[in-house]
Amino acid sequence: MQFIQQLINGLTIGAFYSLVALGYTMVYGVLKLINFSHGDLFMWGAYLGLTGLNVLLALLPQAGAWAILPVVIIVMTTVALVGVLVERVAYRPLRTAGRLAPVISALGVAFILESLARNIYGASWKTYPTGITPTGRIALGGDARVSVMQIVVLAISFLIMGALYLFVQRTRTGTAMRAVSLDHDISRLMGIDVDRIIAIVFVIGPGLGGVAGMIVALYYGSFDFTLGWTFGLKAFIAAIMGGIGNIPGAMLGGMILGIIETLGAGYISPQWKDVIAYVILIIILIFRPTGLLGERMAEKL
Amino acid sequence: MSRKFTLLFLSLVLTLPLFAGCQKEAEVIKIGLEGPMTGDYAYEGQGFEKAVRLLVDQTNAAGGLLGRQIELVIEDDAGDPAQAALVAQRLVDAEVVAVIGAYNSTATEPASEIYNDAGLFHITPSSTATGLTQKGFQRFFRVCFLDDRQGLFAAKFIDGVLNAKNIGILHDNSTYAQGLADHTKRYAEELGLNVVFYDAINPDDQDFSPILTNIGAAELDAIYFTGYHAQGGLLLKQSGELGLDLTWVMGNASNNPEMVQIAGLANAAGTYITTEPLPKDVDYPEAKKFVADFEAEYAMSPDSVWWMMAAEAFNVIRYAIEQTESTDSQVLAEFLHNEAKNLNGITGPILGWDEKGDRLGTIHVAYIINESGEFIMNPQQP
Numbered sequence: 001m002q003f004i005q006q007l008i009n010g011l012t013i014g015a016f017y018s019l020v021a022l023g024y025t026m027v028y029g030v031l032k033l034i035n036f037s038h039g040d041l042f043m044w045g046a047y048l049g050l051t052g053l054n055v056l057l058a059l060l061p062q063a064g065a066w067a068i069l070p071v072v073i074i075v076m077t078t079v080a081l082v083g084v085l086v087e088r089v090a091y092r093p094l095r096t097a098g099r100l101a102p103v104i105s106a107l108g109v110a111f112i113l114e115s116l117a118r119n120i121y122g123a124s125w126k127t128y129p130t131g132i133t134p135t136g137r138i139a140l141g142g143d144a145r146v147s148v149m150q151i152v153v154l155a156i157s158f159l160i161m162g163a164l165y166l167f168v169q170r171t172r173t174g175t176a177m178r179a180v181s182l183d184h185d186i187s188r189l190m191g192i193d194v195d196r197i198i199a200i201v202f203v204i205g206p207g208l209g210g211v212a213g214m215i216v217a218l219y220y221g222s223f224d225f226t227l228g229w230t231f232g233l234k235a236f237i238a239a240i241m242g243g244i245g246n247i248p249g250a251m252l253g254g255m256i257l258g259i260i261e262t263l264g265a266g267y268i269s270p271q272w273k274d275v276i277a278y279v280i281l282i283i284i285l286i287f288r289p290t291g292l293l294g295e296r297m298a299e300k301l
Numbered sequence: 302m303s304r305k306f307t308l309l310f311l312s313l314v315l316t317l318p319l320f321a322g323c324q325k326e327a328e329v330i331k332i333g334l335e336g337p338m339t340g341d342y343a344y345e346g347q348g349f350e351k352a353v354r355l356l357v358d359q360t361n362a363a364g365g366l367l368g369r370q371i372e373l374v375i376e377d378d379a380g381d382p383a384q385a386a387l388v389a390q391r392l393v394d395a396e397v398v399a400v401i402g403a404y405n406s407t408a409t410e411p412a413s414e415i416y417n418d419a420g421l422f423h424i425t426p427s428s429t430a431t432g433l434t435q436k437g438f439q440r441f442f443r444v445c446f447l448d449d450r451q452g453l454f455a456a457k458f459i460d461g462v463l464n465a466k467n468i469g470i471l472h473d474n475s476t477y478a479q480g481l482a483d484h485t486k487r488y489a490e491e492l493g494l495n496v497v498f499y500d501a502i503n504p505d506d507q508d509f510s511p512i513l514t515n516i517g518a519a520e521l522d523a524i525y526f527t528g529y530h531a532q533g534g535l536l537l538k539q540s541g542e543l544g545l546d547l548t549w550v551m552g553n554a555s556n557n558p559e560m561v562q563i564a565g566l567a568n569a570a571g572t573y574i575t576t577e578p579l580p581k582d583v584d585y586p587e588a589k590k591f592v593a594d595f596e597a598e599y600a601m602s603p604d605s606v607w608w609m610m611a612a613e614a615f616n617v618i619r620y621a622i623e624q625t626e627s628t629d630s631q632v633l634a635e636f637l638h639n640e641a642k643n644l645n646g647i648t649g650p651i652l653g654w655d656e657k658g659d660r661l662g663t664i665h666v667a668y669i670i671n672e673s674g675e676f677i678m679n680p681q682q683p
């Protein structure tokens with residue numbers, strides 16, 4: 001019975017890792033850049049969502065749960081704009097500067113975003129307005145229970161990931177993205193506007209990251225400015241585990257990391273869960289250096 | 302000739318600031334405050350600053366100390382041991398005569414070594430890890446009480462008031478929380494309780510559902526969490542969301558109204574807290590005056606007992622300097638060890654300090670969070 005409950009706990013954590021991992025993997029796919037600022041863009045989603053909800057609920061107290069919808073759209077747009085701006089200012093000028101400079105630039109952006117959040121919102125824990133998310137639990141037989149909020153989180157995560165997968169596989173822009181991820185110069189010769197495709201990746205990645213930040217904050221109810229660091233690092237590892245550059249790999253890596261961590265924490269001890277998770281990561285990388293789904297080069301993004 | 306003159310002139314110009322420096326040192330008394338102005342414990346660190354600043358301003362307005370003005374030098378350790386060592390050195394370099402700090406034991410530990418090496422008079426308002434005063438530092442003191450006192454109190458409360466038999470203890474691997482957990486376990490077992498669950502969380506996590514699922518399955522009569530309020534709030538919230546019916550008892554690091562916000566009212570209600578009494582419940586006129594002054598200055602009440610402790614630490618330093626008419630660390634330390642007895646502290650009576658620098662006596666009480674999220678003294682005390 002406990003095993004089922006732990007599996008549900010792990011899937012929920014894994015869904016958050018997957019959502020954030022998507023952003024790392026998409027950017028790596030087209031630029032071979034580890035975008036360390038992604039975790040902090042995600043964290044900004046949580047803060048902007050907080051401001052948005054507070055303002056909207058102050059103006060329209062009767063909006064209740066409906067307030068979430070417009071705020072999500074605003075958060076997604078704003079974080080996407082910041083993402084595009086970051087790419088334009090901090091990454092594009094360094095695109096021909098080798099691989100180290102953009103990574104350091106990305107770390108710099110991460111620190112800037114984190115310090116901005118701390119200085120603007122303060123260092124204390126922030127809490128989301130209560131009573132706007134669904135409550136209640138469903139018994140699954142035995143002692144195992146799943147909360148309505150967990151079902152909502154899992155459903156939204158799978159929906160986002162599925163839609164993104166279809167977008168990349170089935171649309172013209174998606175095909176162009178896959179081409180750019182293989183070779184910038186040849187893509188350009190084929191008539192693809194590489195800069196435009198990269199900009200689109202920086203709309204989708206941070207946009208989804210911002211939404212993920214808001215979902216995480218709604219689910220846990222509280223967070224502080226270190227949120228981006230904690231989730232960002234884990235999600236980055238999930239992306240590597242699944243095969244960085246690969247969208248289904250990010251989903252798989254996130255879920256696996258979430259479940260391993262949870263089972264490690266539940267059956268051994270939370271003090272050991274990171275040891276267990278990283279030992280498994282190292283074993284996976286020894287046998288599959290490109291990650292679990294990393295070898296399907298043709299589908300790489 | 303002209304070269305000699307230039308040299309003389311240069312050496313005069315270059316040493317002038319040194320003399321000016323000496324002059325200035327004699328005018329002000331520098332007191333250092335080290336605390337987490339940012340980071341997880343920023344709420345407490347910023348409260349330290351408010352509390353101590355209030356008293357410094359009052360003292361300066363009343364003519365200062367020994368006729369000299371006090372200058373408060375504030376350093377931010379972010380609650381982090383590496384940064385604590387760094388800023389401790391900066392306070393030493395700034396030539397403060399005494400230091401108040403740090404907030405958490407993990408940060409106080411490395412800092413206290415540096416203050417000790419520099420021969421500084423050092424008082425921590427809130428670091429309660431027992432090990433801190435076991436190193437033979439002659440100029441290190443606390444105004445808070447040892448973890449093992451609180452551990453004994455918690456064990457008595459869980460046994461005598463809650464009538465629990467099978468209990469769990471959860472810490473977060475910090476120096477402080479693990480110390481309190483170990484002491485509580487020892488005393489609980491001495492009282493005949495079964496500690497059937499003993500484990501730690503990782504405070505960087507956001508999701509504690511895996512360990513809560515285990516705690517729920519362990520069929521405990523009570524669970525004692527010794528960590529800090531942010532994690533305490535998340536534990537209460539997630540335990541409520543998992544539908545667990547647990548009796549939570551929290552240590553004094555969770556004595557913070559923010560915990561109720563993080564947990565949500567429904568999940569927080571009914572939680573017990575073992576702690577030093579809250580400012581509003583301390584009955585001494587000195588405490589009442591401090592609370593009133595604080596409210597007048599900042600338009601908020603001093604919600605955390607640790608802010609009171611920081612003010613207490615400053616008052617002790619001021620008292621020692623006044624009585625000894627000295628700012629020499631050794632003189633001040635000997636005064637506290639040997640002569641300072643039975644003072645009216647703003648957190649309760651100060652009986653004195655033992656040879657290790659620990660404040661004598663204890664003032665712990667148990668609180669309960671009521672339906673409206675307020676911390677009220679539990680009607681039954683052990």
